[in-house]
Amino acid sequence: MSDPLAPPPGSPADTAATFLEGLVIRATGSWYDVQAGEQVIPSKVRGRFRLEESETTSPVVVGDRVTIRLNEDGTGLITEIHPRRNELKRRAAGRRVGLVHVLAANIDAAWVVQSIRLPKINPGFIDRFLVMAERDELPAGIVFNKLDLMKPADRDAVFFLRDLYAGLGYPVLMTSVKTGEGLDAFAAALRGRVSVVAGPSGVGKSSLLNAVEPGLNLRIGEVSRKTKKGRHTTTYAALYPLSSGGFVVDTPGLREFGLVDLEPAELGHYFVEFRPFLPACHFPDCTHDHEPGCAVKEAVARDEITPERYESYLNILYSLHLGEKDVGR
Ligand SMILES: Nc1nc2c(ncn2[C@@H]2O[C@H](COP(=O)(O)OP(=O)(O)O)[C@@H](O)[C@H]2O)c(=O)[nH]1
Ligand SMILES: [Mg+2]
Ligand SMILES: [Zn+2]
Structure with missing residues (x-):
């Protein structure tokens, strides 16, 4: 049942609300402090962001630029999260x-x-x-x-x-x-x-x-x-x-740094010293593990890639295959 006294969305009562743009400077999980000019406005997130971004622990993070609607009690409601330039995630x-x-x-x-x-x-x-x-x-x-x-x-x-x-x-x-x-x-x-x-x-x-x-x-x-x-x-x-x-x-202490959104065949690109050798691997989707004609393994054998980093690479590769069940130890 709709409330006959509530103004319909987009009516003057709604558009008269004050909107501010700001920077999220603190994220506790339930509240977000948004710096807008000189003021810091404790804000909440609209429920619908939570649903849309259900694969993340929090829809809004520090460093986000957001638009908030100012409530009468001085708190804010985050109505928009601006596109991110980048993010550090795990x-x-x-x-x-x-x-x-x-x-x-x-x-x-x-x-x-x-x-x-x-x-x-x-x-x-x-x-x-x-x-x-x-x-x-x-x-x-x-x-x-x-x-x-x-x-x-x-x-x-x-x-x-x-x-x-x-x-x-x-x-x-x-x-x-x-x-x-x-x-x-x-x-x-x-x-x-x-x-x-x-x-x-x-x-x-x-x-x-x-x-x-x-x-x-x-x-x-x-x-x-x-x-x-x-x-x-x-x-x-x-x-x-x-x-x-x-x-x-x-940031709070992290017991481990698990990987996300990464395919095993991509991993080699993010070991910077592997990059020059990648085009020379026989298989384009080489994971530099068991495959024949692997230029990365050859570089390890020539000491052009350290065995420590190669072993670390393999550890991460295997944990990706295992679905990152036991990571970063
Ligand atoms: N000996 C020594 N202790 C340090 C140094 N830096 C931090 N600590 C101590 O390490 C402990 C943890 O510090 P903290 O800054 O809370 O670590 P965080 O969890 O990484 O933020 C505290 O007891 C600090 O006094 C350092 O350079 N040398
Ligand atoms: Mg600390
Ligand atoms: Zn290879």
């Missing part, structure tokens, strides 16, 4: 295969943060992150934090990874929030752009941002002595303005 945690978690949209740079100890570096996490960044053509970089905790026994492995990723063309930063080393370089990398930092819990993402932006006062967590894992202190993604210009998105 497979959502949990059982549902194919569910996508978009960490942020419309970003200029994506940094994966790892710590040398507590918790230790997870190269599989880095490679998965880089694959998803390459897939969306997002410039990506790597931060190895907690340099102060490096022991002599760690040096070879850490410097190997630093040189490996730097050799592939990714910016690599070595930082310590404790000693201040590398923080100027990190601050310079964030200047004037929209950046996102992501990584496991406890690696120091929030600490790094507090260090380069005094006054930010993000909550930081303790790393449990027992599990050597961080606690989830940052519980929602938020975008913060930097006084040097630009914005940075702090």
Whole structure:
């Protein structure tokens, strides 16, 4: 039954509503803070977006440009999500295969943060992150934090990874929030752009941002002595303005970085050092695994591709075949 007193859609009462355009700076799951000029308007999403975008954990993410309709109580209703330039996404945690978690949209740079100890570096996490960044053509970089905790026994492995990723063309930063080393370089990398930092819990993402932006006062967590894992202190993604210009998105800790929207035959394209060899594979849909005449495997044999990255590639390939049931460990 229709309400005879309600104005029909498109009537003057409806069109007189105030609409504003803004930037989503915080997404908690149920509420979204939308910055429109100087005001921040807590907003909700229209139910119908949820239905249309049912394969993602949230229809709206930080970095989204949206149109809101202002309610009389000062809150907003998101009526339109503007097309995204790009997004950083992963497979959502949990059982549902194919569910996508978009960490942020419309970003200029994506940094994966790892710590040398507590918790230790997870190269599989880095490679998965880089694959998803390459897939969306997002410039990506790597931060190895907690340099102060490096022991002599760690040096070879850490410097190997630093040189490996730097050799592939990714910016690599070595930082310590404790000693201040590398923080100027990190601050310079964030200047004037929209950046996102992501990584496991406890690696120091929030600490790094507090260090380069005094006054930010993000909550930081303790790393449990027992599990050597961080606690989830940052519980929602938020975008913060930097006084040097630009914005940075702090994200909650991710236990794993699962892949989404990716076919096994595409994967090789997102390992940047494979690219020059791909056209020479005998089969155009070569997955560089068992196929004869594979130029990637030949490059591995000639030491032109490192065995570490090739093995990492195979790990990811097999997990894609398995439907990404057990990823990023
Ligand atoms: N020794 C050392 N500890 C750090 C460093 N950076 C962060 N931490 C500590 O690591 C823990 C987790 O930091 P937090 O910023 O909350 O990590 P996040 O979960 O990645 O945001 C806190 O106890 C920090 O004090 C660092 O460079 N060196
Ligand atoms: Mg944090
Ligand atoms: Zn091949």
